[in-house]
Amino acid sequence: LPSRGIRRCGSGEVPSAAAAMARRLWHGAAALAAAAAMLLALAAAPAAGQTPGGLRGAPPSVPNMFPGFVDGDFDPNVPNACSPELDRLCRGVEAGAGRRYRCINFAMRRGRDDFSDACTELVQEIREFTGRSVSNNFRLFHLCEADMQALYARSACDAADFEGDGGWIACLKQSKARLSDACRNEVFDEEVNEAANIRADAVIADKCASEMTDLCGNVPETAPAGAMKECLLAHRRDSTMSSSCRKALFKREVEDSEDVRLDAEVTRVCRSEISTFCGDLDAGSARVKACLFRKRRQDGFSPECAAAIQGKTEEQEHDVRLDYRLMTNCESDITALCSTEMSELTTAGSQGTPDEYAGVVIDCLKRKHLEVKQAACRKEVLRVMETQAEDAAADAPLSKACRRDVQRFCADVKAGDGNLHDCLRQHIEEGSRTAGTDDGSGVSQACISAEFAEELLEAEDIQLNPKVRDFCTPTIEALCADVPEHAGDGGVLTCLLENAENDEMGVQCGAALARFHQLRVQDIRFSPNLLRACRNTALTLCGPDVEMQLEANTLNHGSLRSCLKTHIDDITDRSCKAMTRSMVKDMADNIEEDAQEADRCAADIARLCPGLKGGKGRLHQCLRRHKKDLSPACRGEEHTEEVIEAEHPLLDPAIADNCVAEAKRYCADVDEGQLFQCLLDNSADTATADGGMSAACLTAVQALEAERATDIHLNPAMFAACKDDLAAKCRGITPDQGHGELISCLEDNYGSLEGAACTDEVFKHMRMRSRDFNADARVVQACEADASSYCQNAPTSKGRMHACLRKRMADGLPISASCANVQTQMMRVEAQDARLNPVVATACSAARAQYCAGVAFGEARVLKCLKQHAQGSGVDAACREQIMSMAIDAEPLPPTFVDGQMGFAVPPASSSDGSSFQVSGALALISVGALIIVLLGFLYVAFQRMEKLRNKAQGYRVVRVPQGARES
Numbered sequence: 001l002p003s004r005g006i007r008r009c010g011s012g013e014v015p016s017a018a019a020a021m022a023r024r025l026w027h028g029a030a031a032l033a034a035a036a037a038m039l040l041a042l043a044a045a046p047a048a049g050q051t052p053g054g055l056r057g058a059p060p061s062v063p064n065m066f067p068g069f070v071d072g073d074f075d076p077n078v079p080n081a082c083s084p085e086l087d088r089l090c091r092g093v094e095a096g097a098g099r100r101y102r103c104i105n106f107a108m109r110r111g112r113d114d115f116s117d118a119c120t121e122l123v124q125e126i127r128e129f130t131g132r133s134v135s136n137n138f139r140l141f142h143l144c145e146a147d148m149q150a151l152y153a154r155s156a157c158d159a160a161d162f163e164g165d166g167g168w169i170a171c172l173k174q175s176k177a178r179l180s181d182a183c184r185n186e187v188f189d190e191e192v193n194e195a196a197n198i199r200a201d202a203v204i205a206d207k208c209a210s211e212m213t214d215l216c217g218n219v220p221e222t223a224p225a226g227a228m229k230e231c232l233l234a235h236r237r238d239s240t241m242s243s244s245c246r247k248a249l250f251k252r253e254v255e256d257s258e259d260v261r262l263d264a265e266v267t268r269v270c271r272s273e274i275s276t277f278c279g280d281l282d283a284g285s286a287r288v289k290a291c292l293f294r295k296r297r298q299d300g301f302s303p304e305c306a307a308a309i310q311g312k313t314e315e316q317e318h319d320v321r322l323d324y325r326l327m328t329n330c331e332s333d334i335t336a337l338c339s340t341e342m343s344e345l346t347t348a349g350s351q352g353t354p355d356e357y358a359g360v361v362i363d364c365l366k367r368k369h370l371e372v373k374q375a376a377c378r379k380e381v382l383r384v385m386e387t388q389a390e391d392a393a394a395d396a397p398l399s400k401a402c403r404r405d406v407q408r409f410c411a412d413v414k415a416g417d418g419n420l421h422d423c424l425r426q427h428i429e430e431g432s433r434t435a436g437t438d439d440g441s442g443v444s445q446a447c448i449s450a451e452f453a454e455e456l457l458e459a460e461d462i463q464l465n466p467k468v469r470d471f472c473t474p475t476i477e478a479l480c481a482d483v484p485e486h487a488g489d490g491g492v493l494t495c496l497l498e499n500a501e502n503d504e505m506g507v508q509c510g511a512a513l514a515r516f517h518q519l520r521v522q523d524i525r526f527s528p529n530l531l532r533a534c535r536n537t538a539l540t541l542c543g544p545d546v547e548m549q550l551e552a553n554t555l556n557h558g559s560l561r562s563c564l565k566t567h568i569d570d571i572t573d574r575s576c577k578a579m580t581r582s583m584v585k586d587m588a589d590n591i592e593e594d595a596q597e598a599d600r601c602a603a604d605i606a607r608l609c610p611g612l613k614g615g616k617g618r619l620h621q622c623l624r625r626h627k628k629d630l631s632p633a634c635r636g637e638e639h640t641e642e643v644i645e646a647e648h649p650l651l652d653p654a655i656a657d658n659c660v661a662e663a664k665r666y667c668a669d670v671d672e673g674q675l676f677q678c679l680l681d682n683s684a685d686t687a688t689a690d691g692g693m694s695a696a697c698l699t700a701v702q703a704l705e706a707e708r709a710t711d712i713h714l715n716p717a718m719f720a721a722c723k724d725d726l727a728a729k730c731r732g733i734t735p736d737q738g739h740g741e742l743i744s745c746l747e748d749n750y751g752s753l754e755g756a757a758c759t760d761e762v763f764k765h766m767r768m769r770s771r772d773f774n775a776d777a778r779v780v781q782a783c784e785a786d787a788s789s790y791c792q793n794a795p796t797s798k799g800r801m802h803a804c805l806r807k808r809m810a811d812g813l814p815i816s817a818s819c820a821n822v823q824t825q826m827m828r829v830e831a832q833d834a835r836l837n838p839v840v841a842t843a844c845s846a847a848r849a850q851y852c853a854g855v856a857f858g859e860a861r862v863l864k865c866l867k868q869h870a871q872g873s874g875v876d877a878a879c880r881e882q883i884m885s886m887a888i889d890a891e892p893l894p895p896t897f898v899d900g901q902m903g904f905a906v907p908p909a910s911s912s913d914g915s916s917f918q919v920s921g922a923l924a925l926i927s928v929g930a931l932i933i934v935l936l937g938f939l940y941v942a943f944q945r946m947e948k949l950r951n952k953a954q955g956y957r958v959v960r961v962p963q964g965a966r967e968s
Contacts, residue, residue: 073101207242250353337368360397655701662694729752839882
């Protein structure tokens, strides 16, 4: 009988007996037709175990109807439990093709609470019926008929997973990517029904039947959507739950992770938030769930929704399979980077996430995030890292390691915004003396290690530290807007730390950065760029345990940074050398940047420099002023710092801050090793027409010169040039104790030094000693009291302090014996070389050029020449006064070499003051030639005379005979 006949027959309030008989005949005929179709399908299908698609049979060809349904829909002519709701909500919906049922089902899924219990129970019953088999679901059957045939032909489904009731629905769900749009949408609709009522999932209804009764029997049919599923999930660790039920539940969780609409609980409590905050997003691919988590702290977000989405997010980050976006976008990277972890997880976790494997794959991706190839995967890994930085509970390994510590120290701390991390780190710092023990007195070592690993990741990207990110956003926009984010190099953090003294730095931002600054100076790994550039260098230069230090989840207290600093001259990698220089410059500027020195000098700073702030080298200068009072450990650290600054003057804050212009003007082509000497040589050039050397630079140069005078190690050029002479001449001298003992030894042995380079360096020092009172530690030690008492107004430069002291000596005024001895010795040395006395060197330069241009320096030659011409018109009065006051040696001068040519000195006959003149060059050669000719002539005459005398002695006489008389 045609269906329309049944409709006519069934019209009216009470069906007639004929109509009832007709209905029974119709259903009987339909059943016989379905049975015949099934027999035909079985006959046509391959044998069991060999069926295409892995299913027990081909797709059904005839749909089944829920009792009271016609054409897959409520019979409009038969009252049912939902008739009032249909009249109220679906009045304009045409009956047939499941449209009216779809209308009422959608209304119920949208959370309307005006359904009667009877209607609710009926809809739940229909959902269970339609979910039991594809043939029971009218719309699904018709919209997916062609897709099922195609899947069947391709053998697309596995028999073990899809046999029994609901097998074809399970197959369609797994194959959604291959389905037509209409079929895919209908499959998703079925999934939403199952999410609302898990009994509609035929697989779970079969595998978890006893658990639904025994564990969740108190969940009524009218319970809120998803209530039965949540109940089963809450009992999944009960020993009474079967493994098959656990496996089915976990598979369902994986499927539901794709879309928030498949999570009935979140959909129910977050319905308003989904519309308000994420309504513009396309559903699917877990986009809405991610959106809800990002915006859960915004105004208008209900606490219930925030708690629900946070709990779900924590669960999904414990197992990569539950994070749809991560799993979908990172499949190839997981295979390449974390295949072992994934294999272990899938093998042990088919029924869920075992505790020992919770988060292992995600943790692997975090550790190797810089190696991830796919951009989409990198983005998702970063999302997970940000989530775990905000919520420690979402980090499975950390949660496991810190479970006891959270209960003990942070039980009342609200999750989110990095609060748990902050709480744990605070207790780690407070209990640092006992932390690392597991005796209950402090934070456990496992938790300390886990938090340390998290902080290392935060150092790479400011987005991974919620407090710094939130408090520093205005500062970042003002000062670091051009620094790339998410580069993994800590660039934004570095920018913020470099601008710590900037007025744009907010108080809260500065406080949030303090912890990272402390970590950065204590461990190279908190400077990602420095570590990346210098890892191989550290492995080469810093000992065999470097790899172990880099892998340990504990601070290395600045040991690797200190190693790079010490070996700065041994670093060959250009990038590492540049970054190490920057690091060492920071250390020179502020001792707090050097963890080892700051630790070893902490007590000294508190005792000798109380209240003094770091920066601009202030603490270093304070410690150096109290060098005698420093502890041995601090003195050693400060000495190392001084040596490095002496070898690299631009790392000295005073030189770097005050002498940049002078370095460019005077020393542009000079290597850094000679830069200070170049500045020193030009330090007399002050207040010139072009500006000369600034007062600030001159002060810095003189201060550094005074420091270098106290220790030969602070004069790298002299120390390198004089190693052999030090070993030969100064073996018994105590190493420098701040008074330049080794330098004084070289001065005392100046005339017998064997190395030409050493002689040159010591001469340079003696010249500066004569110019600057502070340039020689022995002079300062001997004369400081006299200078302070008698010459306090005399400048220390240009020899003026020495001149003041010597005038007192000349005038017979009181002066200490030690100072008089030093000054007398200096004057004797200065009397041997015109270049040593600063007045002669400057005031007599014109006179020397006019009268003594060819005279070699040394052995008082130039001074004697100048003294000879002291009354000449070209001699400056200051030069004349200085020359005539000097006790210049008047002994004749031996032959010497002038500018590489032979020459000799001849005292003039009229000289009465010991002065001499000297010939050189071509004139010297002519003079020598003439002298040789004269000597040869003299020898010839002498020889002739001796020959005559010999002949006479033998009785012979030589006579001239005229030619004509020869015969006679």
